[in-house]
Amino acid sequence: MKSIRSFVPLAAAAAVLALAGCASQDLSVKEVGSYHIGGRQVTLTGLPEQEIIFSPGAPPLKVNPNGDFEVEQMYVHYTLLAQPKGKVPLLLWHGGGLAGVTYETKPDGKPGWEMYFLKAGWDTYVSDAVERGRASWARFPQIFKSDPMFRTKKEAWELFRFGKTYATNPAERVAMPDTKFPIEAFDQFTKQGIPRWVTNDGVTQKAYDEYVDKVCPCVILVHSQGGNFGITAALNNPSKVKALVLVEPSGAPDPDKTDISALRNIPILWVWGDYLDTQPFWKNIYAKQEQFRAAVNRIGGKTESIVLPSAGIKGNSHMMMMDRNSDQIAALIQDFLVSRGLSTK
Amino acid sequence: MKSIRSFVPLAAAAAVLALAGCASQDLSVKEVGSYHIGGRQVTLTGLPEQEIIFSPGAPPLKVNPNGDFEVEQMYVHYTLLAQPKGKVPLLLWHGGGLAGVTYETKPDGKPGWEMYFLKAGWDTYVSDAVERGRASWARFPQIFKSDPMFRTKKEAWELFRFGKTYATNPAERVAMPDTKFPIEAFDQFTKQGIPRWVTNDGVTQKAYDEYVDKVCPCVILVHSQGGNFGITAALNNPSKVKALVLVEPSGAPDPDKTDISALRNIPILWVWGDYLDTQPFWKNIYAKQEQFRAAVNRIGGKTESIVLPSAGIKGNSHMMMMDRNSDQIAALIQDFLVSRGLSTK
Numbered sequence: 001m002k003s004i005r006s007f008v009p010l011a012a013a014a015a016v017l018a019l020a021g022c023a024s025q026d027l028s029v030k031e032v033g034s035y036h037i038g039g040r041q042v043t044l045t046g047l048p049e050q051e052i053i054f055s056p057g058a059p060p061l062k063v064n065p066n067g068d069f070e071v072e073q074m075y076v077h078y079t080l081l082a083q084p085k086g087k088v089p090l091l092l093w094h095g096g097g098l099a100g101v102t103y104e105t106k107p108d109g110k111p112g113w114e115m116y117f118l119k120a121g122w123d124t125y126v127s128d129a130v131e132r133g134r135a136s137w138a139r140f141p142q143i144f145k146s147d148p149m150f151r152t153k154k155e156a157w158e159l160f161r162f163g164k165t166y167a168t169n170p171a172e173r174v175a176m177p178d179t180k181f182p183i184e185a186f187d188q189f190t191k192q193g194i195p196r197w198v199t200n201d202g203v204t205q206k207a208y209d210e211y212v213d214k215v216c217p218c219v220i221l222v223h224s225q226g227g228n229f230g231i232t233a234a235l236n237n238p239s240k241v242k243a244l245v246l247v248e249p250s251g252a253p254d255p256d257k258t259d260i261s262a263l264r265n266i267p268i269l270w271v272w273g274d275y276l277d278t279q280p281f282w283k284n285i286y287a288k289q290e291q292f293r294a295a296v297n298r299i300g301g302k303t304e305s306i307v308l309p310s311a312g313i314k315g316n317s318h319m320m321m322m323d324r325n326s327d328q329i330a331a332l333i334q335d336f337l338v339s340r341g342l343s344t345k
Numbered sequence: 346m347k348s349i350r351s352f353v354p355l356a357a358a359a360a361v362l363a364l365a366g367c368a369s370q371d372l373s374v375k376e377v378g379s380y381h382i383g384g385r386q387v388t389l390t391g392l393p394e395q396e397i398i399f400s401p402g403a404p405p406l407k408v409n410p411n412g413d414f415e416v417e418q419m420y421v422h423y424t425l426l427a428q429p430k431g432k433v434p435l436l437l438w439h440g441g442g443l444a445g446v447t448y449e450t451k452p453d454g455k456p457g458w459e460m461y462f463l464k465a466g467w468d469t470y471v472s473d474a475v476e477r478g479r480a481s482w483a484r485f486p487q488i489f490k491s492d493p494m495f496r497t498k499k500e501a502w503e504l505f506r507f508g509k510t511y512a513t514n515p516a517e518r519v520a521m522p523d524t525k526f527p528i529e530a531f532d533q534f535t536k537q538g539i540p541r542w543v544t545n546d547g548v549t550q551k552a553y554d555e556y557v558d559k560v561c562p563c564v565i566l567v568h569s570q571g572g573n574f575g576i577t578a579a580l581n582n583p584s585k586v587k588a589l590v591l592v593e594p595s596g597a598p599d600p601d602k603t604d605i606s607a608l609r610n611i612p613i614l615w616v617w618g619d620y621l622d623t624q625p626f627w628k629n630i631y632a633k634q635e636q637f638r639a640a641v642n643r644i645g646g647k648t649e650s651i652v653l654p655s656a657g658i659k660g661n662s663h664m665m666m667m668d669r670n671s672d673q674i675a676a677l678i679q680d681f682l683v684s685r686g687l688s689t690k
Contacts, residue, residue: 026427029372032463033456034449036536041498043513050492054543067497068513073536077449082371099479104379104422111378118377133479134444136539139495147395150484152412153386168388168413191381191418194481198399 027118028082037214038130038207039073044142071143072200074207075100075134076127076215079114085121086343088217088242092117092126093208095224095250097151097196099133100126102223106322107185107192113321116330121343125215129229130204132194140197148195156190160318161275161282176275180315180323189322201228208233216240219342221333223247224318227289231263238262243340245333246270248318250285255295263296267340270305271329273316282318306332372463373427382559383475383552384418389487416488417545419552420445420479421472421560424459430466431688433562433587437462437471438553440569440595442496442541444478445471447568451667452530452537458666461675466688470560474574475549477539485542493540501535505663506620506627521620525660525668534667546573553578561585564687566678568592569663572634576608583607588685590678591615593663595630600640608641612685615650616674618661627663651677 044066051060077100078089092103092114103114103126114124128135131144138144157166157173162181165174175183212218212233217240222230227249234241235253244266253260270289276282293303308316308329316323323329337343389411396405422445423434437459439447448459448471459469473480476489483489502511502518507526510519520528557563557578562585567575572594579586580598589611598605615634621627638648653661653674661668668674682688 027374027377029374031456032372032377032424032449032460034446035454036446036533039536041513041532050494052491052494052543063494065495067499069495069497070532070535070538075446079377101379101381101420101479104377109380111376115377128479133481134446134473134537134539136478136536146397149395149397149408150410150414152414154412168386187386187415188381190415191384191481192479193415194479198397 025119027079030080030082032077032079034075034077034134036073036075036135038203038210039070041068042071042138042143043068044139047142065139069138069143071138072130072203072207073135074127074130074204074211075136076125076211078123078125079118080123081118081121083121084123086123086219086337088219088342089215090117090122090124091211091215091218091220092124093220093222093226093230094127094129094132095222095226097149097193099128099135099192099194101133101192102319103321106182106326107189108182108322108324109185110326113326113330116327117334120330120334122219125218127211129226130207131197131200135207137195137197144197144200146197146199148197150195151193153187153190156193157186158279159281161273161278162186162317162319164278176315176317178315179317180325181317181319182322182324189319205229205232209236212237212240217242219243219245219337221245221247222249223321224250227251228253234266235260235262238266241266243267243337243342244269245336246289247320248272248285249289252289252292255292260296261299264300266301267336267342268293268296268301268303269333269336270303271320271333272305272307273318273320273323274309274314275317276307304336370464372424375425375427377422377424379420379422379479381418381420381480383548383555384415386413387416387483387488388413389484392487410484414483414488416483417475417548417552418480419472419475419549419556420481421470421556423468423470424463425468426463426466428466429468431468431564431682433564433687434560435462435467435469436556436560436563436565437469438565438567438571438575439472439474439477440567440571442494442538444473444480444537444539446478446537447664448666451527451671452534453527453667453669454530455671458671458675461672462679465675465679467564470563472556474571475552476542476545480552482540482542489542490544491542493542495540496538498532498535501538502531503624504626506618506623507531507662507664509623521660521662523660524662525670526662526664527667527669534664550574550577554581557582557585562587564588564590564682566590566592567594568666569595572596573598579611580605580607583611586611588612588682588687589614590681591634592665593617593630594634597634597637600637605641606644609645611646612681612687613638613641613646613648614678614681615648616665616678617650617652618663618665618668619654619659620662621652649681
């Protein structure tokens with residue numbers, strides 16, 4: 001009878017779990033939601049009336065474009081777990097010409113890093129920087145001071161190190177040998193592209209700083225163009241940033257002209273993919289980041305850098321969160337955060 | 346001893362639930378993710394080089410804007426429950442000059458309808474139509490055939506029936522008497538605004554149709570400009586649309602020029618807020634929608650319409666999913682869907 005008695009509670013517990021739909025592989029989520037943060041009201045005056053054709057063939061109607069607008073805000077989406085294991089939330093910041101979608105999905109349809117880190121127990125925040133995606137964008141050149149730039153597929157193919165030879169016809173594109181990027185989903189990936197401006201860095205940083213002020217303490221994981229924003233956000237609010245994960249960051253403040261001493265106490269991890277040597281652009285960025293890392297180490301910082309091919313992991317592109325082995329790379333990041341006491345296994 | 350024995354399983358179950366983080370008010374989520382759907386590759390040629398100033402004060406650099414681009418796709422974000430009660434997923438489609446954020450949040454910071462319907466047991470899909478938010482946008486006039494339109498705060502204030510008198514200074518704005526919209530959060534709401542084009546209806550419908558084809562059978566809930574897209578999607582794919590919920594839809598196909606017989610078997614609910622009589626624009630839209638509804642009823646359709654003030658619920662704006670009583674309105678919609686056998690209470 002004793003064995004039966006001790007079995008009863010477990011059976012009942014399993015039954016209740018099944019009723020509640022709480023299989024162990026599911027997430028127990030307290031809340032999903034979003035908001036905009038940052039930005040300001042601007043008033044446009046003196047613009048001529050626009051002539052807009054609302055229906056094909058109809059005469060143009062006059063529209064007055066002047067008035068008040070909210071501009072330079074950013075967008076934040078969050079998923080909060082019932083019982084997070086991460087001691088602070090994990091903020092995921094995208095790179096140039098992209099939005100938070102970077103972390104939500106892989107172009108081959110498999111789950112992205114957001115889902116990985118949710119399963120690992122982190123409250124996650126996925127944002128769109130000023131001018132991108134749901135953050136919206138403002139009239140140019142009146143408010144945004146330059147023309148937008150639209151990334152061509154050729155630029156994405158080469159810059160993100162998917163391959164050396166781009167062609168309009170997918171069958172004629174030549175990929176990197178042994179690439180881990182799902183090349184068959186390249187066109188799908190480029191649907192994520194969002195026009196960008198080169199004149200919005202200041203207002204973008206301002207919105208990021210407000211975001212950190214609201215949500216953190218936190219861990220910030222950045223990609224590419226997000227690198228400079230993430231490092232600067234940590235310098236502007238060092239007590240609130242408990243770790244930085246820099247995935248192929250493309251920029252950083254000049255350590256000779258900036259007081260970087262606040263980075264001394266922040267764990268920082270750099271992660272680099274394969275094929276960096278194939279392009280002067282990336283060789284130069286890597287070298288500059290290594291100079292920055294050395295400067296942080298000189299003032300007592302304890303940084304880490306993982307160059308994936310040196311760690312025996314070959315074939316990763318600039319978009320490593322979408323590569324076939326993205327979970328393997330996420331696991332390295334997770335190990336780093338656990339080793340710094342920011343989460344449990 | 347018997348009472349203690351029968352108590353043990355429940356206590357153990359409660360303990361296991363607590364460990365698993367599955368309190369009854371939490372969501373048990375199988376997967377969150379997103380993707381883009383629809384769109385096509387276009388090639389731009391013959392455009393002159395752009396001169397772009399990458400850093401303030403630096404000389405302009407020449408950029409070649411020609412090449413291949415992916416355009417006219419839309420963005421879909423989904424949250425799938427471990428054990429949904431809804432028999433099909435619930436798709437939430439936004440209105441003009443806005444994006445899926447409409448359903449994710451209320452500008453006063455409270456949870457939006459997405460969270461309400463997740464709690465009610467629906468797998469939810471929240472999308473951004475072509476040209477909006479994370480769907481991205483394309484170069485104009487080369488690809489999108491007109492100039493974008495930016496909604497002024499004055500237009501939003503008046504058109505969405507928050508108030509009759511707009512002023513740049515928030516203190517001077519006069520709200521509708523007894524409005525349920527959180528007027529103090531009006532500026533926050535306008536951060537959600539996204540530029541729109543008037544020439545993209547065809548490609549927008551095409552992407553919506555592909556989306557329905559992929560995800561449905563489903564229930565589609567639309568708002569405002571989404572009305573015409575939702576009704577047309579149902580006509581284009583009637584066996585896949587199990588119900589339509591039309592929240593202040595602004596348009597519909599002409600029933601005298603369109604075969605609407607496929608709507609006969611689809612439950613359709615219209616929901617209207619307050620103050621419709623205060624603006625000829627809304628009086629006209631309401632009258633036209635009632636004509637459309639009558640046409641559906643004449644061919645055997647079984648439609649419903651809730652005019653909130655007639656049901657004793659006063660003060661709702663066009664953005665009723667953000668009004669203070671948004672849960673009360675969502676509950677009416679939930680009752681409608683349950684009554685049609687599409688979910689359980």
